[in-house]
Amino acid sequence: MSPPMVETRQLTRLYPGGVEALRGVDITIGTGEFVAIVGRSGSGKSTLLNILGGIDAPTGGFVSIRGKMLDYTNRKALIAHRRTTVGFVFQQFNLIPSLTARENVEYPLLFSYRPASERRKKAEVLLATVGLAGRASHYPGQLSGGEQQRVAIARALVSDAPLILADEPTGNLDSATSGEIFSLLRSLNKEKGVTLIVVTHERELADYADRTIGMKDGRVVA
Amino acid sequence: MTIRLLEFIELAFRQLFRRKVRVILTVAGIAIGVAALVGTVSLGEGIRTQAVEAIRTQSDLTLIEALPAVEGNTLQLVTATKASAAGSLPGIKASAPLVRSTFATRGQTYVQVVGLPAGSLDDVLISRFQKGRGFTAGSNEVVLGASLGQKLQRYEGARIGDPLVLIRRTYDAAGRPVDNETRVVPVGIMEERGDDFDQILLMDLSFALSLGGDEGGYSGVLLRTTGPDQVFPVAGGIRALGLSPRGSFEQIEAVNRMMDMVVIFLGIFAGLSLLVGGLMIASTMITSVYERTREIGIAMAVGASEGDVMEMILTECAVLGCIGGICGDLLGILFAFILNTLGGPFLASRFGDAFAGLLDSEIALVTWPLLAGGLALAIGLSLVAGLYPAWKASRLNPVEAIRSGR
Numbered sequence: 001m002s003p004p005m006v007e008t009r010q011l012t013r014l015y016p017g018g019v020e021a022l023r024g025v026d027i028t029i030g031t032g033e034f035v036a037i038v039g040r041s042g043s044g045k046s047t048l049l050n051i052l053g054g055i056d057a058p059t060g061g062f063v064s065i066r067g068k069m070l071d072y073t074n075r076k077a078l079i080a081h082r083r084t085t086v087g088f089v090f091q092q093f094n095l096i097p098s099l100t101a102r103e104n105v106e107y108p109l110l111f112s113y114r115p116a117s118e119r120r121k122k123a124e125v126l127l128a129t130v131g132l133a134g135r136a137s138h139y140p141g142q143l144s145g146g147e148q149q150r151v152a153i154a155r156a157l158v159s160d161a162p163l164i165l166a167d168e169p170t171g172n173l174d175s176a177t178s179g180e181i182f183s184l185l186r187s188l189n190k191e192k193g194v195t196l197i198v199v200t201h202e203r204e205l206a207d208y209a210d211r212t213i214g215m216k217d218g219r220v221v222a
Numbered sequence: 223m224t225i226r227l228l229e230f231i232e233l234a235f236r237q238l239f240r241r242k243v244r245v246i247l248t249v250a251g252i253a254i255g256v257a258a259l260v261g262t263v264s265l266g267e268g269i270r271t272q273a274v275e276a277i278r279t280q281s282d283l284t285l286i287e288a289l290p291a292v293e294g295n296t297l298q299l300v301t302a303t304k305a306s307a308a309g310s311l312p313g314i315k316a317s318a319p320l321v322r323s324t325f326a327t328r329g330q331t332y333v334q335v336v337g338l339p340a341g342s343l344d345d346v347l348i349s350r351f352q353k354g355r356g357f358t359a360g361s362n363e364v365v366l367g368a369s370l371g372q373k374l375q376r377y378e379g380a381r382i383g384d385p386l387v388l389i390r391r392t393y394d395a396a397g398r399p400v401d402n403e404t405r406v407v408p409v410g411i412m413e414e415r416g417d418d419f420d421q422i423l424l425m426d427l428s429f430a431l432s433l434g435g436d437e438g439g440y441s442g443v444l445l446r447t448t449g450p451d452q453v454f455p456v457a458g459g460i461r462a463l464g465l466s467p468r469g470s471f472e473q474i475e476a477v478n479r480m481m482d483m484v485v486i487f488l489g490i491f492a493g494l495s496l497l498v499g500g501l502m503i504a505s506t507m508i509t510s511v512y513e514r515t516r517e518i519g520i521a522m523a524v525g526a527s528e529g530d531v532m533e534m535i536l537t538e539c540a541v542l543g544c545i546g547g548i549c550g551d552l553l554g555i556l557f558a559f560i561l562n563t564l565g566g567p568f569l570a571s572r573f574g575d576a577f578a579g580l581l582d583s584e585i586a587l588v589t590w591p592l593l594a595g596g597l598a599l600a601i602g603l604s605l606v607a608g609l610y611p612a613w614k615a616s617r618l619n620p621v622e623a624i625r626s627g628r
């Protein structure tokens with residue numbers, strides 16, 4: 001049996017002020033799963049996602065990705081993890097305002113020295129995948145909130161990362177648009193086999209996922 | 223790698239031109255500094271070139287006299303060996319040993335006398351005559367410098383072909399003065415040369431030696447270099463022989479020394495305004511990094527390393543510096559152009575004939591190395607100014623940066 005995509009054991013995150021954002025989180029997420037993380041504000045959802053994405057570090061416990069422990073003391077390993085293993089989608093203002101939609105999608109590849117022609121082609125294909133083929137040369141300011149999040153999703157996919165982390169990707173969208181974004185995520189998960197971990201406040205949106213993980217006060221609840 | 227740098231440069235342009243007014247002001251700051259530098263240095267270099275050119279055209283640059291160096295308090299004569307060593311330095315076309323002494327005329331005019339081999343009038347001194355001709359070897363014929371000739375003609379009625387009496391005072395064993403008289407025949411008066419030789423009476427070397435005085439050597443060696451470019455190397459060679467070179471090239475050295483000081487001094491002041499430009503860049507970039515905190519956090523989350531972030535910010539600084547440098551160079555060229563078209567006639571009308579040469583020549587001299595230097599300085603300074611903002615950006619915590627509302 002191949003190892004799970006993500007596995008955490010006794011993960012803790014203690015902030016300097018004494019706030020325990022995570023108090024021993026154990027989760028296991030299989031390859032190709034679409035998991036929704038739900039919970040009240042302040043329950044530690046973003047903290048967990050940031051640690052999984054390698055932009056924050058736990059103060060205790062460990063994370064393993066496809067059976068390999070992630071070494072948070074190794075900067076190079078963390079940067080490689082961000083470049084190749086995960087794709088991030090944030091709540092809003094995800095995009096670089098001075099770049100067009102296509103350039104925003106290409107942006108992560110700039111840091112992994114991929115040739116411009118390859119980047120461009122990939123970005124165009126992905127923009128078509130998220131339904132924005134005609135908007136490639138528009139700037140974020142010229143796109144609606146939903147369109148911006150589609151661009152952000154395309155960007156998260158551009159490095160062929162097997163794991164997509166989305167922190168309330170529809171937090172600022174109306175419910176109809178939110179539904180569209182989630183069905184896009186669902187279909188990407190089905191077609192491309194990417195593993196998705198999506199934080200959301202709304203129970204109805206969580207229904208798009210295979211499974212829901214509830215969080216409360218830094219712990220996983222049933 | 224370089225392709226990525228090009229892309230970073232393009233990104234930098236995009237980032238910068240989101241804040242047009244701010245960028246224009248910053249660029250203007252750098253540009254004014256560079257223009258001040260280019261303007262002042264080109265003015266200094268222009269004046270230097272003018273002065274050197276004036277010396278070159280008005281004096282006999284390729285003529286150098288090698289004099290004995292002063293050792294302690296005694297002046298050693300130049301030995302025949304030294305004289306021929308000086309004469310065979312590379313870059314020498316012709317050379318001649320000379321002796322110097324002082325005589326008086328019956329009319330109490332003091333006359334500096336130089337004895338030279340007859341042939342060297344043509345090939346070393348390259349003398350032209352307004353009247354008469356050169357002296358012949360072994361004779362008591364003499365040639366007068368232009369000013370001396372005028373003086374002797376006016377006050378002593380000297381004439382070409384008429385014998386002239388030269389008096390040399392020596393002292394006998396008892397300490398009494400004894401006047402020795404020598405008859406010489408002026409056969410030519412030289413054209414004005416603009417140097418010491420205008421005051422001199424020239425005679426044949428062997429005749430001069432027969433009159434006594436210096437013994438066992440020469441007062442100096444007269445050297446003619448093959449061209450103006452050989453003058454400074456030859457002067458160095460003469461110094462290496464333990465002799466001291468003299469000639470109109472010394473005026474060029476003096477002008478260069480003075481203009482070096484002037485240019486450095488002016489350059490420091492212009493540099494200060496460039497420093498202000500650098501501070502503006504630092505301030506602009508600190509603001510820019512602050513405003514883009516979230517953007518930088520996102521870049522890090524999608525894979526930008528600390529080095530990538532530094533590179534992006536520093537590229538923006540370099541682009542600012544480059545635009546500022548180019549604008550500054552253009553402003554400097556404009557400044558020099560205005561100075562050359564309006565300044566020359568102004569100075570000429572103010573100071574009259576002495577500055578008439580300025581009418582059709584350049585007061586401010588803009589050179590490629592100067593423009594390149596201005597540009598390089600602008601870019602270098604911008605990079606230094608950007609170090610702190612770039613370092614700050616690279617040290618941002620991505621989580622906090624993304625959470626921040628900026």
Ligand SMILES: Nc1ncnc2c1ncn2[C@@H]1O[C@H](COP(=O)(O)OP(=O)(O)OP(=O)(O)O)[C@@H](O)[C@H]1O
Pocket residue numbers: 015016017019020021039040041042043044045046047048
């Ligand atoms: N930098 C910090 N310093 C101190 N405490 C922090 C810091 N960041 C987060 N916290 C605390 O950690 C806890 C978890 O925060 P987190 O952002 O993970 O919650 P969340 O579940 O994402 O909430 P929301 O749904 O509002 O986004 C909160 O109590 C928060 O106040």
Ligand SMILES: [Mg+2]
Pocket residue numbers: 045046047167
């Ligand atoms: Mg959150």
